[in-house]
Amino acid sequence: MSIDSPVAGAAASGHEVGKREMLVASHVTMRFGGLVAVDDVSLTVHTGEIVGLIGPNGAGKTTFFNCLTGLYKPTSGEVRFADRLLPPKPRQVVVAGMARTFQNIRLFPNMTALENVMVGRYCRTSSMAVTSILRGPKYRREEAETRERAVELLEYVGMKGQGGHLARNLPYGDQRRLEIARALATDPQLLLLDEPTAGMNPQETRQAEELIFKIRDSGMAIVVIEHDMRFIFNLCDRVSCLVRGKTLVEGTAAQVQSDPRVIEAYIGSPEGEDGAENA
Amino acid sequence: MRIPTIFTLELQKRHHRIGRLLALAGGLVFAVSAYLPWAYASGALDDMSYLGGPSALQFLGLALGLILAICATMGLIEPWAGAKGVAPALLKVSKRVGWTRGAKVTGIGMLAYIGVVLLAIVIELGGLVTVEWGGWVALAAAVVGLIGTRLITPGRPPSLERLRTPGWVGILAIALTLLGALLLAAYALNQVDGGSFVVILTFAGVLAAFILRSGLGGWLSSISQRHRTVLVFAAFAVAFLFPFTQNGSDANMSIATQVLIFAATAVGLNIVVGLAGLLDLGYIAFLGAGAFTAATMSQSAFATIGWKPPFIVVMLIAGLISATLGLIIGSPTLRVSGDYLAIVTLAFGEIFRISMSNLDGRDGPDLVHGSSGIPAIPNLNLFGFDFGAVHTVAGIPLGRFSNYFFLMLLIMAVIVLVFTRLNHSRIGRGWVAIREDEKAAEAMGVNVFGLKLLAFAGGAFLAGLAGAVKAHVDQSVTPDQYIFLESAFLLAAVVLGGMGTVMGVILGAVLLKLVPEKLRFVNEYRMLLFGLLLVVMMRVRPEGMIPNQRRVLEFHSDDEELIDEIEEDLPYEFAEES
Numbered sequence: 080m081s082i083d084s085p086v087a088g089a090a091a092s093g094h095e096v097g098k099r100e101m102l103v104a105s106h107v108t109m110r111f112g113g114l115v116a117v118d119d120v121s122l123t124v125h126t127g128e129i130v131g132l133i134g135p136n137g138a139g140k141t142t143f144f145n146c147l148t149g150l151y152k153p154t155s156g157e158v159r160f161a162d163r164l165l166p167p168k169p170r171q172v173v174v175a176g177m178a179r180t181f182q183n184i185r186l187f188p189n190m191t192a193l194e195n196v197m198v199g200r201y202c203r204t205s206s207m208a209v210t211s212i213l214r215g216p217k218y219r220r221e222e223a224e225t226r227e228r229a230v231e232l233l234e235y236v237g238m239k240g241q242g243g244h245l246a247r248n249l250p251y252g253d254q255r256r257l258e259i260a261r262a263l264a265t266d267p268q269l270l271l272l273d274e275p276t277a278g279m280n281p282q283e284t285r286q287a288e289e290l291i292f293k294i295r296d297s298g299m300a301i302v303v304i305e306h307d308m309r310f311i312f313n314l315c316d317r318v319s320c321l322v323r324g325k326t327l328v329e330g331t332a333a334q335v336q337s338d339p340r341v342i343e344a345y346i347g348s349p350e351g352e353d354g355a356e357n358a
Numbered sequence: 359m360r361i362p363t364i365f366t367l368e369l370q371k372r373h374h375r376i377g378r379l380l381a382l383a384g385g386l387v388f389a390v391s392a393y394l395p396w397a398y399a400s401g402a403l404d405d406m407s408y409l410g411g412p413s414a415l416q417f418l419g420l421a422l423g424l425i426l427a428i429c430a431t432m433g434l435i436e437p438w439a440g441a442k443g444v445a446p447a448l449l450k451v452s453k454r455v456g457w458t459r460g461a462k463v464t465g466i467g468m469l470a471y472i473g474v475v476l477l478a479i480v481i482e483l484g485g486l487v488t489v490e491w492g493g494w495v496a497l498a499a500a501v502v503g504l505i506g507t508r509l510i511t512p513g514r515p516p517s518l519e520r521l522r523t524p525g526w527v528g529i530l531a532i533a534l535t536l537l538g539a540l541l542l543a544a545y546a547l548n549q550v551d552g553g554s555f556v557v558i559l560t561f562a563g564v565l566a567a568f569i570l571r572s573g574l575g576g577w578l579s580s581i582s583q584r585h586r587t588v589l590v591f592a593a594f595a596v597a598f599l600f601p602f603t604q605n606g607s608d609a610n611m612s613i614a615t616q617v618l619i620f621a622a623t624a625v626g627l628n629i630v631v632g633l634a635g636l637l638d639l640g641y642i643a644f645l646g647a648g649a650f651t652a653a654t655m656s657q658s659a660f661a662t663i664g665w666k667p668p669f670i671v672v673m674l675i676a677g678l679i680s681a682t683l684g685l686i687i688g689s690p691t692l693r694v695s696g697d698y699l700a701i702v703t704l705a706f707g708e709i710f711r712i713s714m715s716n717l718d719g720r721d722g723p724d725l726v727h728g729s730s731g732i733p734a735i736p737n738l739n740l741f742g743f744d745f746g747a748v749h750t751v752a753g754i755p756l757g758r759f760s761n762y763f764f765l766m767l768l769i770m771a772v773i774v775l776v777f778t779r780l781n782h783s784r785i786g787r788g789w790v791a792i793r794e795d796e797k798a799a800e801a802m803g804v805n806v807f808g809l810k811l812l813a814f815a816g817g818a819f820l821a822g823l824a825g826a827v828k829a830h831v832d833q834s835v836t837p838d839q840y841i842f843l844e845s846a847f848l849l850a851a852v853v854l855g856g857m858g859t860v861m862g863v864i865l866g867a868v869l870l871k872l873v874p875e876k877l878r879f880v881n882e883y884r885m886l887l888f889g890l891l892l893v894v895m896m897r898v899r900p901e902g903m904i905p906n907q908r909r910v911l912e913f914h915s916d917d918e919e920l921i922d923e924i925e926e927d928l929p930y931e932f933a934e935e936s
């Protein structure tokens with residue numbers, strides 16, 4: 080943890096207390112016809128831990144994510160979340176406490192930022208049509224709570240006062256943050272971030288890093304897919320490297336960073352070793 | 359709307375002063391020409407043959423001329439007043455008005471107006487020769503005015519919606535606008551002559567375009583945002599007052615009642631299409647299901663069900679049966695989306711109609727007497743109130759259709775309430791999220807399937823309610839009233855008016871239903887005309903007449919940037935002036 084961020088110290092102490100297995104994916108395999116996109120991958124995530132998932136393009140990282148979140152039903156293997164088998168329905172996965180963001184941002188473009196976050200509260204609220212039409216006390220209470228929580232979350236991710244903008248009109252970095260806020264609105268215990276810094280400039284990346292640390296410190300487990308190695312190694316307690324659907328290496332950031340197989344997977348077989356530093 | 363290329367920015371910069379003067383002159387002459395005879399004989403429109411005494415329609419033209427003159431003058435007055443420091447408070451307000459944009463659209467509108475008037479005269483009296491010299495003066499003035507407005511440099515977008523308005527001014531503005539709309543509508547409907555109706559419609563269109571382009575529309579909509587309840591109550595009050603403007607005549611009330619039924623159904627469809635984004639091409643079947651249910655349980659001698667509960671119960675049963683049909687068609691088909699769903703619902707509409715014609719005792723149980731349907735449905739009698747009788751209120755007789763009009767107004771109020779409240783609730787947000795990105799909504803824990811089903815069943819329920827009333831208004835229910843074309847028209851009303859809004863859809867429904875009812879010749883070519891109208895709308899205003907704020911931004915977010923670019927190109931004094 081060589082980053083000079085203000086939350087880094089707190090983070091170090093944060094994840095030592097009460098490590099509990101949050102997510103256990105064992106031997107997950109996903110086949111599309113003859114193509115094996117994810118091949119016997121296992122991953123364990125503990126509370127208060129950030130796990131990085133790296134690997135070259137097409138390694139099956141996002142497919143693995145989709146298996147975890149119920150978008151795909153794995154061909155074989157099982158995913159347990161908080162000691163319970165995860166149902167293979169995205170909605171039930173969210174209710175169970177797992178939320179995600181998307182690699183290519185998938186906000187609701189023609190809703191305001193606030194509304195986007197409020198949609199995230201959907202699964203934690205329950206007023207149905209008739210209460211909504213009659214504006215019963217339960218509806219009023221829930222609606223007020225939803226709004227309040229959404230405003231809080233926008234502030235939490237650093238978008239205070241931007242709730243009224245349409246999601247599609249927000250700058251790129253804010254869209255990424257809004258997606259995280261929307262995911263947080265579902266009260267998750269585990270957050271899956273699919274390339275949260277793709278397309279960001281160094282400053283935005285640093286802000287994202289700080290935000291992710293902040294979320295981790297609140298006790299949430301995080302799995303993050305990234306290509307930005309500096310980001311991954313600053314952020315992650317453990318890193319797993321996928322290559323062609325298989326787990327190549329799993330270990331601490333330093334272990335994975337120095338593993339020659341990882342370097343080879345990214346930049347090919349060594350001709351000149353000097354490329355390794357930039358990997 | 360793009361500016362024709364003959365009037366390039368260069369040309370405009372050089373001649374913008376002349377342009378303003380031409381526009382001013384055109385507007386004034388046009389206004390004055392209302393006092394001249396436009397037609398040779400009294401038979402056309404509302405008699406435009408007098409010198410010195412404008413007819414009512416000519417007064418409308420006079421109003422347009424004055425609007426143009428005022429718009430053109432303001433561009434000249436503003437810099438002068440700014441330099442001299444005259445009335446700075448008023449000037450501040452005036453700078454927020456899109457005078458130039460208003461002038462430009464009025465210029466086009468004036469020409470359209472006189473064009474329609476002259477065309478009507480030519481058709482109704484027979485031959486170009488029937489147009490009097492005053493008409494040609496007006497036409498020339500309109501052309502000069504149009505050229506003038508085209509020569510003015512593009513205006514800055516209006517910012518009236520950001521104007522701080524005291525509450526009472528806002529409420530007064532809403533009341534006056536709606537009252538004006540009521541009077542104009544009553545006036546238009548009382549025209550027996552088709553030409554006059556078209557002329558009034560043209561005038562209303564031009565006025566609406568002016569209000570929108572000059573920023574008054576933005577101002578009104580920002581006011582109505584703030585005084586929502588006032589607006590809603592005022593709108594219903596105006597609709598409530600409408601039968602009292604008819605002096606007991608049922609001719610227009612019959613149309614108005616049909617329009618209201620159509621509009622109520624369209625608002626129901628708007629939940630399905632506008633909010634949840636499900637393309638439903640068979641929606642009319644739900645209206646039909648409600649109508650058939652009410653008919654079979656009515657007091658008609660041809661009704662097939664012996665049980666005759668009170669109408670309130672019948673209405674609820676009709677709604678529930680429609681909703682059940684919605685669920686039955688929805689649960690297997692809502693897993694497909696987009697075009698596929700459209701095809702399935704289209705087929706469902708046809709299946710409904712054909713099934714109804716087969717329930718004739720020969721091909722199936724004799725439930726609705728097949729294609730002859732259930733005739734002779736008697737008038738309603740609710741709590742001793744006879745819907746068939748004439749009731750006199752405040753000296754004004756209100757006939758049968760007025761009674762049904764009031765009933766439909768009540769149902770409309772319920773439907774609007776349901777729509778708006780759902781729209782601003784957890785459910786509504788879920789629907790819009792599904793419309794925006796179904797996968798993402800699912801991944802955020804939104805119950806996609808359940809909500810789609812709810813939209814389908816809810817929309818069907820509301821249509822069922824309207825259908826139950828429709829059975830009694832029409833006095834007979836036959837399967838061929840519920841053909842695919844009706845579904846297409848409902849959808850057109852939603853798209854034309856503005857998806858996801860109540861006001862827009864009501865306006866769209868009113869236009870689509872009213873115009874063919876009022877104009878027999880339009881009725882013959884209505885498919886052609888509405889097809890054209892839809893094409894034009896998609897080109898000019900894809901978000902609908904009264905768009906949802908979200909959709910404006912969706913379609914036109916780059917247009918404002920374009921204007922800003924043009925503005926930046928202009929030297930300082932031009933930008934100041936326009």
